[in-house]
Amino acid sequence: MTSIKMPTALIQGKQLIGADSSATNAQTFVATHSGTGALLDPPFHEANAEEIDLAMTLASESANIFANTSFETRAKLLEAIADGLMDAGEALLDRCHAETALPMTRLIGERARTVNQTRLFAEMIREGSWVEAKVDHGDADRTPAAKPDVRSMLISIGPVVVFGASNFPLAISVAGTDTTTAFAAGCPVVCKAHPAHPGTCEMIGNIIRDAIKAVGLPPGIFSLLQGRSHEVGHALVEHPATAAVAFTGSLAGGRALFDTANRRRNPIPVYAEMGSINPVFVLPGAIEERSEQIAQAFIGSLTMGVGQFCTNPGLILIPTGDQGDQLTQSIAEHAAAAAPGTMLHSGIHDAFNEGVARIKQTDGVQMLSQASGPSDQACCSIAVTDVATLQREHSLLEEIFGPCSTIVRYDNASEMLEVAQALEGQLTATLHGSDNELSEHQPLIEALQQKVGRLIFNGFPTGIEVCHAMVHGGPYPATSDAHFTSIGPAAIKRFTRPLCFQDFPNDQLPPELQDSNPRGIMRMVDGVFTRDQ
Missing domain, CATH: 3.40.605.10 (Aldehyde Dehydrogenase; Chain A, domain 1)
Structure with missing residues (x-):
């Protein structure tokens, strides 16, 4: 296999231990070029x-x-x-x-x-x-x-x-x-x-x-x-x-x-x-307002980064009926036109292919669209099924890391609620609908609140804003601890713990706890938030 020599002044292949470097183990491995498979020095x-x-x-x-x-x-x-x-x-x-x-x-x-x-x-x-x-x-x-x-x-x-x-x-x-x-x-x-x-x-x-x-x-x-x-x-x-x-x-x-x-x-x-399948629930009002925009944005989210995001939308619920048929067809067309892409490494690509093959072999599931491309690249794949099959085949609720998603056609609000209740913990869930529809689907929203760390309205989960209010977490198995982002x-907060001081002299306390509040931080003093001394 071809070996590519790249500048190694900053790369020595050693452990960085404090200020020193170490390479005492004779056992080595090499990185590979994800595009060509060539070995990298x-x-x-x-x-x-x-x-x-x-x-x-x-x-x-x-x-x-x-x-x-x-x-x-x-x-x-x-x-x-x-x-x-x-x-x-x-x-x-x-x-x-x-x-x-x-x-x-x-x-x-x-x-x-x-x-x-x-x-x-x-x-x-x-x-x-x-x-x-x-x-x-x-x-x-x-x-x-x-x-x-x-x-x-x-x-x-x-x-x-x-x-x-x-x-x-x-x-x-x-x-x-x-x-x-x-x-x-x-x-x-x-x-x-x-x-x-x-x-x-x-x-x-x-x-x-x-x-x-x-x-x-x-x-x-x-x-x-x-x-x-x-x-x-x-x-x-x-x-x-x-x-x-x-x-x-x-x-x-x-x-x-x-x-x-x-x-x-x-x-x-x-x-x-x-990991997470990040389900998307499409309500009828959203299809009436912007069916084509939903289809295009959904495939854009699904294929972003060759589908290699933990917020990849791996499940989308669409109502039965003519308008739902139109949205489903539009999603299939956009998927077929999506460009294939090289995945991060061969192990991820192999696992993706195995996941797609598993879906193809599932009774009650039809492959609606699968883009074509080179065998060493991942192609967008869309499957379609119904709620009864989803409830029977729990493997459809398992994450496939890559550009693959399953459309689930539902008949009514009760079936949507059943799917939400059957979900394991997720990083996100998304609702597409009109403002009025939200008030009509409170049981669905309440069920999803117990399942996810981030609930999205009329958007898609890929693209995480790094800000103070962001929650990137969720109940198990999305994360091992839903209390944190x-x-x-x-x-x-993951890397801290609370420490309590009782009856300590003021000058022996950390500055953050001293009466004068020398750092001027926000504190809770006798039950009231304040920056005052």
Whole structure:
């Protein structure tokens, strides 16, 4: 197989452990060019047990120092990482394109998202109210018992192990939300590089190391370990220094790490985002108003990024009848015209083909449309079935990662409600209809509220706005913990815990809890939110 030599000044194929590099394991693997299958230099050394232990030990030793650094220092670290991502220029994008087959326009946009969200997290940490400070003053004269002075705030939990996502090599990987919110919380990070884009990971790892050095923080707060085997990941989760885990990937992978974490002598949280079919419910009024627009936007959402988004709409419910027939036909036509695309790596492509083949073989399901294209590219596929078949064939409710979706024709509101109630946890659900129809379908909306993390009206789930109110999560199996989001500033809460101080002298309290409120943050004081002293 052909080997492509790319500039390796920033890529050595070694572990980045604190300020040092290591390659003590003779076992190596190579990345492949997603477009051609050619091997990419250099070979990457698999992390061994000693390297894993060293990375976690350094993280543990630096944890208290990092937790007690000022918010300003942490904000400067994040800003230095953002600057470094931009300064890396085309070299980073070229390597990322070679390893993922993602087009340059997509990568430029994803880099901008990564930089912008990192700066947003810096603003949040600098402002300080994220600590959720609460002050309840004591009352020595209260009877029959005096009231103690009680104050609490969020603090960092310790070293976090981050697993990068395959489909967002910049925004949800080494310098993605998991790493940057952990840093914002004051938690050291040991990142497991994704084996499908290890060169991209190492380049970003070096950017982070340079930022840490520039700000003057301990180098042990960050390490990057390579590994294609599952053993590396499980060893990181099992290590006694690990305080939490962040993972984005498949249900099987996330559940395996979750189970490993819960077998530990001291179980730790695993915040795993694992997948979703993101159902779309089309009400009759929406078809009357904009049938063609819905069809076009649906296929655009389904095929965006070759369907390789966790918010990919894998199920759409359309009413029976002439207007529903017209929408169904229009979706099929747009699907047939959709351009095929190269997927992130061969493993994802093989799994996609297996999923499409499974649907084809399901009784009661008809393949309505399947675009044609080269065998090494994924083509948009649309199947159609009815509610009875969906209820009987539970495999139709399983995610197929790629541009494939199933149309379910329903007869009435009761059937829509039955489908909603049968769903497992999802990241999103979408409703298309008129404003008046929403009030007519309250049982459906109430059912979906119990199933999803984000409920969308007259839109589509792909494209996540990184903002304070965003919730990218949902009930199991969409995620392992529906209490948190993995996108947006609120993701910092995953890597914190509340700490309470009772009857402490004022000058011994953290600034966020002192009476004078020297940082001017928003606090709850005796039950009232205020920035006052």
